[in-house]
Amino acid sequence: SQQGEEDPQALSIQEGENATMNCSYKTSINNLQWYRQNSGRGLVHLILIRSNEREKHSGRLRVTLDTSKKSSSLLITASRAADTASYFCATDVFGNEKLTFGTGTRLTIIP
């Protein structure tokens, strides 16, 4: 079964609005990362948040982590058409380098 599950599975919003995606996971983690994947392309690393961190910002991105609820959220503010992509969360556990990915949220920004 998936370690990470994103919701919603798909999200469509108007350009300029904020987009929020959520990720839940099952086991204790070391780090949680968010990646973006444009259609038919590879993954682009967006942001990494460590298990002892609660919030992190990078440009228009804001990530929160709640280890008590085993969940994370990715907020993209002032969305642009170029943000249209699939977004995945990925977790790793201490002592194990492999990443476990969620099923992804497909975000569509309507111009």
Place this chain on the structure above:
Amino acid sequence: NAGVMQNPRHLVRRRGQEARLRCSPMKGHSHVYWYRQLPEEGLKFMVYLQKENIIDESGMPKERFSAEFPKEGPSILRIQQVVRGDSAAYFCASSLFRGANEQFFGPGTRLTVL
């Protein structure tokens, strides 16, 4: 500074043939990971290699699949006697050192088995 390189980008094979996928990590990176992505799904871990060593192959199918990362040259993911279910995108990632949690991904190889 070149990123992770993968080739070929697209590979078509008939059932029963062999597929060889290559991955050159980022310069200076000696840790390579292979992931598989089925259509409309997330990536699934297959194998983690360091130069000349397989560290974790817990995600590799037991038969037909093998991986190597020689001292010189790219990492190779080899699939023997391909079947239609092997059709997927195969991504390679690299990291600078063990425990460096940020992995940099290549563009992927899309394998289609006819």
